[in-house]
Amino acid sequence: MNTEKVVFAFFIVxxxxxxxGFFLGEMTNPEHHNVYxxxxxxxxxxxxxxMKFGDRTHMGAILLATSLVADLQLIIAAVIWGWAVHVSDVxxxxxxxxxxxxxxxxxxxxNLLSAVLLSIETVMIRR
Amino acid sequence: xxxxxxxxxRRLRAPLIALIVIYSVLILGYVLIPGEDAxxxxxRMSFFHAFYFVSFMGSTIGFGELPYAFTASQRFxxxxxxxxxxxxxxxxxxxxxxILRDESFLRLLQRGRFRYRVTSEKEPFxxxxxxxxxxxxxxxxxxxxxxxxxVIDMDHARIEALELDSLPFDVPNLCAxxxxxxxxxxxxxxxxxxxxVVCLTNDDHANLSIAITSKLLxxxxxxxxxxxTQDYAKNLASFGTDHILDPFEIFADYLNGxxxxxxxxxxxxxxxxxxxKAVSSAYTKKQGMWVICGYGRFGxxxxxxxxQQDMSTVIIEPKPELRGLETTVNVVKGLGTEADxxxxxxxxxxxxxxxxxxxxxxxxxxxxxxxELNPDLIMVARQNHRLNRSVFGAAGIDMLxxxxxxxxxxxxxxxxxxxxxxxxxxxxxxxxxxxxxxxECLEALVGKNELDSWxxxxxxxxxPAVYEELxxxxxxxxxxxxxxxxxxxxxxxxxxxxxxxxxxLMMTPAGEMSLRIGDEVLMCGLxxxxxxxxxxxxxxxxxxxVVSGEEGGGYVWKHWVRQYLGK
Numbered sequence: 159m160n161t162e163k164v165v166f167a168f169f170i171v172x173x174x175x176x177x178x179g180f181f182l183g184e185m186t187n188p189e190h191h192n193v194y195x196x197x198x199x200x201x202x203x204x205x206x207x208x209m210k211f212g213d214r215t216h217m218g219a220i221l222l223a224t225s226l227v228a229d230l231q232l233i234i235a236a237v238i239w240g241w242a243v244h245v246s247d248v249x250x251x252x253x254x255x256x257x258x259x260x261x262x263x264x265x266x267x268x269n270l271l272s273a274v275l276l277s278i279e280t281v282m283i284r285r
Numbered sequence: 286x287x288x289x290x291x292x293x294x295r296r297l298r299a300p301l302i303a304l305i306v307i308y309s310v311l312i313l314g315y316v317l318i319p320g321e322d323a324x325x326x327x328x329r330m331s332f333f334h335a336f337y338f339v340s341f342m343g344s345t346i347g348f349g350e351l352p353y354a355f356t357a358s359q360r361f362x363x364x365x366x367x368x369x370x371x372x373x374x375x376x377x378x379x380x381x382x383x384i385l386r387d388e389s390f391l392r393l394l395q396r397g398r399f400r401y402r403v404t405s406e407k408e409p410f411x412x413x414x415x416x417x418x419x420x421x422x423x424x425x426x427x428x429x430x431x432x433x434x435x436v437i438d439m440d441h442a443r444i445e446a447l448e449l450d451s452l453p454f455d456v457p458n459l460c461a462x463x464x465x466x467x468x469x470x471x472x473x474x475x476x477x478x479x480x481x482v483v484c485l486t487n488d489d490h491a492n493l494s495i496a497i498t499s500k501l502l503x504x505x506x507x508x509x510x511x512x513x514t515q516d517y518a519k520n521l522a523s524f525g526t527d528h529i530l531d532p533f534e535i536f537a538d539y540l541n542g543x544x545x546x547x548x549x550x551x552x553x554x555x556x557x558x559x560x561x562k563a564v565s566s567a568y569t570k571k572q573g574m575w576v577i578c579g580y581g582r583f584g585x586x587x588x589x590x591x592x593q594q595d596m597s598t599v600i601i602e603p604k605p606e607l608r609g610l611e612t613t614v615n616v617v618k619g620l621g622t623e624a625d626x627x628x629x630x631x632x633x634x635x636x637x638x639x640x641x642x643x644x645x646x647x648x649x650x651x652x653x654x655x656x657e658l659n660p661d662l663i664m665v666a667r668q669n670h671r672l673n674r675s676v677f678g679a680a681g682i683d684m685l686x687x688x689x690x691x692x693x694x695x696x697x698x699x700x701x702x703x704x705x706x707x708x709x710x711x712x713x714x715x716x717x718x719x720x721x722x723x724x725e726c727l728e729a730l731v732g733k734n735e736l737d738s739w740x741x742x743x744x745x746x747x748x749p750a751v752y753e754e755l756x757x758x759x760x761x762x763x764x765x766x767x768x769x770x771x772x773x774x775x776x777x778x779x780x781x782x783x784x785x786x787x788x789x790l791m792m793t794p795a796g797e798m799s800l801r802i803g804d805e806v807l808m809c810g811l812x813x814x815x816x817x818x819x820x821x822x823x824x825x826x827x828x829x830x831v832v833s834g835e836e837g838g839g840y841v842w843k844h845w846v847r848q849y850l851g852k
Contacts (some may be wrong), residue, residue, distance in 0.1 A: 194316075197309075197332055198309075198314075204305050208298055209298060211297060212292065212294035213295075214291050239333075240333035243331060244333050274457075
């Protein structure tokens with residue numbers, strides 16, 4: 159058992175599940191989407207990215223790319239949230255939460271891809 | 286991406302994760318801990334404000350308590366936040382600084398830079414492995430002649446010495462084991478501009494593996510290797526190493542030449558070494574009995590040649606049994622540093638003494654004692670360490686055997702121009718009278734200055750002006766090229782030694798000879814003549830002027846120069 163792999167898999171899957179939890183719910187209803195979940199999803203996703211730094215394998219490079227995509231989407235979602243609540247005149251409305259949720263949906267896809275790649279890598283090793 | 290970037294990123298993992306975790310915990314804390322607004326109502330910080338506050342606090346900017354004055358519980362959390370974020374930053378910055386000062390990181394960085402410099406090399410270059418006494422002197426002479434080289438040495442101190450030696454070019458260098466194929470690859474052994482490999486490490490085995498690597502990759506590329514034992518010399522020869530240099534064998538040949546063909550030997554000496562002997566040295570009597578002190582590798586190489594010429598020798602050796610010598614009349618047991626031993630070896634009847642032991646102090650003692658017993662002796666001594674050069678110089682030795690100097694002079698002669706080696710091969714079969722005439726010409730030409738040699742290739746690249754004139758059917762003689770490009774009545778201080786035309790060699794061609802495209806000429810003379818001549822063959826106006834006296838592109842300064850040279 160490789161401890162590094164365990165920790166990495168933990169963070170990849172945790173990022174995926176948190177993101178999924180945030181994504182669940184009605185698109186335009188802010189009540190259904192918890193800001194804490196977005197916060198944790200972003201933090202965990204960042205950690206997963208850093209853990210792939212300096213991996214020279216091809217799989218490592220692809221995993222770094224997918225988790226960078228997830229980071230980018232989640233950070234933009236967080237920025238929109240902050241803007242909607244504190245800056246915009248209308249406040250948090252259906253349109254704002256819809257774009258936040260759809261961005262997190264994109265990140266979810268990237269997280270899912272990471273998890274699939276990780277599974278493929280594991281299967282290849284175990285063969 | 287290269288190794289360096291990966292290494293940095295890998296080392297940055299822990300500090301970055303620490304920063305992310307601490308920031309997340311702090312932000313979360315501010316969001317969860319209740320505060321009060323200006324009117325005393327309960328208020329929760331949003332993530333936006335918490336991130337803003339932690340960001341400026343963590344970087345110790347400190348705008349104050351925002352957006353409202355903090356409650357006691359918030360301040361309590363702030364104390365924790367201040368210390369933990371400062372510690373996280375110190376840890377991260379410390380990790381980055383540690384990477385930058387890390388030995389293995391610096392080595393990777395140096396190697397990356399070295400690889401980059403070699404890859405971007407556009408001119409033909411040589412790889413020199415080993416920067417010891419011989420290596421440094423070879424590299425210095427090569428760079429002075431404008432040849433590019435790349436240096437690898439295992440010893441850190443030597444690479445530092447290279448950086449301090451003020452060489453005319455920037456020489457890419459790396460501190461690494463040259464017998465490692467990866468290192469050789471970085472040094473450009475597969476680079477298409479690499480025209481030769483020179484193995485000068487102290488380890489015969491390393492030299493062998495470098496030579497093999499080069500020969501396997503490019504069989505036609507020149508490989509020159511120094512060697513200390515005959516086993517390795519045979520091994521190197523077995524796969525076609527072009528030049529195998531054993532200092533003892535070279536010096537034994539050299540001494541043999543000096544004894545039997547003094548004039549031919551002088552020509553060789555003048556062409557190979559920068560400080561050459563006076564012509565008068567050829568008159569000394571050298572035939573007769575010689576005393577050899579020390580029967581190691583050097584002694585054996587000398588004895589072999591003396592035996593071939595049927596010259597009598599007496600060997601003085603402290604341990605004759607160990608060296609496989611039978612104790613006959615011609616072998617004396619002892620060091621040779623005492624008068625008794627030397628007298629027993631009939632030093633008074635000998636013409637010369639060779640102090641060839643591996644100890645410099647003993648060698649000096651041998652020649653000094655022998656000189657006292659027989660003042661007419663020719664003294665030959667082996668110098669083992671460069672530091673003793675001045676001592677040996679003061680001892681008035683006739684012939685000094687300095688291995689590093691022999692090897693470096695020889696290598697330079699090999700690299701200067703391949704024609705020189707062809708000339709020396711042909712010289713070996715010429716008669717002594719012929720050699721005597723030539724050495725007298727050379728003496729008249731350069732006197733006591735260094736005799737330089739260079740080759741002229743009459744092709745489109747090296748001599749465009751000559752090529753163009755010859756192509757148009759004009760006649761150019763060797764003599765024309767030896768005229769001063771600014772004053773054709775003056776000639777340059779040089780003479781032709783060899784002309785190679787369609788694989789036939791002509792020794793000392795006459796000046797009236799007309800040239801053809803594709804000719805290769807070996808010239809010798811003063812080095813300043815070389816630069817004039819190489820300029821002349823590339824410059825059409827100058828060439829037309831020396832051939833026919835026609836002025837082309839009349840520069841005013843040319844007129845002045847001519848006036849200055851003419852009077």
